[in-house]
Amino acid sequence: MARDLASKTFWRPTGAAMLLGMAGGLAWLLASGRLQPGLASGVAALAVVTVGVFGLQQRRALRAARRERAEQAEKLRALNLLDAISNSTPDIIFTEDLQGRFTFVNQATCRALGQPAAAVLGREAGAFFSNPDRARIAALNAAVIESGGIVASEGEMTTALGRRWYLCTLGPLREPDGRLSGVFGVVHDITERRRQQEHQRQWAQAFESTRDGVIICDARAHIESVNRAFTEITGYTPDDAIGHTPALLHSGRHDAAFYRELWAGVARSGHWRGEIWNRRKDGEIYPEWLTISAVRDEAGVVTNYVGVFTDITRVKRDEAELQRLANYDPLTELPNRRLLHTRLEHALARAARRGGRLALFYIDLDGFKTVNDSLGHPAGDELLIGITRRFQDRVRAGDTLGRPGGDEFLVIAELLHGPQDAAVLAQDLLAAVARPLALAGGQEVYVTASIGISIFPDDGCSDATAMLRDADAALYRAKEQGRNGFCFFTHELNRQAVAKLETEVALRHALQRGELLLHYQPKVCAASGRIVGAEALLRWQRGDELVPPGRFIPIAEQSSLILDIGAWVIDEACAQQARWQALGLAMPRIAVNVAARQFAAGNLDTVVDEALRRHGVAASSLELEVTESMLVDTPAAGIDMLGRLKETGVRLSLDDFGTGYSSLAYLRQFPIDALKIDKSFVDQIDAGPQGSAIVDAVIALAHRLGLTVVAEGVETAAQQAYLRRQGCDELQGFHLARPMPAHAFEALWAGGEVAVG
Incomplete structure (x- = not known):
């Protein structure tokens, strides 16, 4: 029996009593006793107190005990199942008593609290x-205890897992009799869901607030959603668009092949982007920049298409405006230099294919600067617009009229029979300019034009650049011939143009290499022969050759190079004075010629002042000679610049007086110190009383104005004697002394005088 008890023992979990049986026995025994801890696996051992044989009543009790045992086993299995479930879920599950103490926790609760269940x-x-x-x-x-019902709450809490979002559901625990015994809780971590919701909220906000139109279609390209910008751009509301396809927006500008290629691109790469024209609800066709992207699920199946587009109406308008500004003159709205060059290239190609002729007219207005400077830029603009309209009336429908800049115009004339047709058109253009033009202010202005003409293929040019160069050379010759005329390009002009370009390049290098130098021609007192000054004259030492100024100064004056050369001459004259001073030589005043472009640049006073300061020489040691012609066109501006130069302290003289047709009224306003009689008048002295009359008048006028008179170009003893008798103050010319290097002028100065006849 002891063996059977050890191997076949059954007990109630309460340990209050135990029912025993012997397998294969003929009698039932009833034993009662108490449980003792087992020695292995925590199995309870039984200490038997009484054993007896029982009958029918006891057998009934035994069957009831078996049923109770089976029920307890089922409950145990259920509890084990619930335990397994609670520990396998990621949700936090717990129970508490009425004092808030944990009575049950699952593993998720332990993880969240960072503690084991026992703790x-x-x-x-x-x-x-x-x-x-x-x-x-x-x-x-x-809230649960007070209400006795379920309470749910959502919020953030800090646990061992960090700051997380949780959905908490709490409810009451009750005894079988209904009494409240505690609280149960199920807590679900919704952090990821909240992140997704926030992402969706942000996306929805961006979807609605973006300035780009957004359209979302299903896999069959039916519209599912549109944003506010879609409605603002197209005029279609969501109710108008949802359920339709994007064909709702088609403008008709694109054919079926365009859309087939569009969707083929989406199918190939998953997206398409480009410019497309669509139609608004009100019928207006507009351009947009569209990007279409395919949206695929995890299996790679397309679920949606998203289109994002921007209305580029303003961009296209701005592009058109930029294109216009890049290719058209804003004042006259004529093609500018850039577009003219392109059109000339195209015209040359057409003429070459047809075997025909093409003429290019390079037009420059004569006298425009006078109008612009005297009446102001608005008047100059009005003149240009008026001349443009006249030219437009004269050129043929197929010809191109353009304005490359300033007071210049170009005409490209195709389908000409020969030079005679070009001459007829040139005469028409000259006549159009020559008529008086009334301005809005009531003034009536008169200008003329000079025209240079190049003809393809006669002149041998093969591209637009060469043709423009040839026409420009012809224009220069037309101006030299007296203006208000036209000139055809010739190969001799081409040779001269090439030589001019080569000289300009070499001259620029000469300035950089220090090949320029100054020679000095003395000015002497007419009465005593004493040297009172010198004029600095520019020379170019080009290798072994001393290039005279007549060969390069006119070329420099046609370009901005004259500004650099002019500044160098002023600086070098001041530097030479400084060198003489360092040697203890009290040299006389040095005169420097000022070029027209240099005078008009507006900063001559600054150039002079900086040179004087740089070399530390007195302003009284420098004299500037300006020509009368510089002051004729813009006397007011000339007076202003002369005044600023006078403030630097330099001496000013008016060169070539009598050749510029300046007003004597303005002459009184010029802050000058001396007048120089032009050589052309000095040459007439030998012709007798009539020839010398102008010289006499200039001397008398200058003295009445308190000015010193200087006669230049004195080449004979008779001229020298006459000028001295008439009271001319200073003389300059080959008869007295030729221009000489600085060291020779030093030696001459040391002698003190130049012979006076």
């Missing part, structure tokens, strides 16, 4: 949290 059970839940989370937990428990 959690029996402790208040609030002990594992800090405020405000502790207060929130207490409030939820109180």
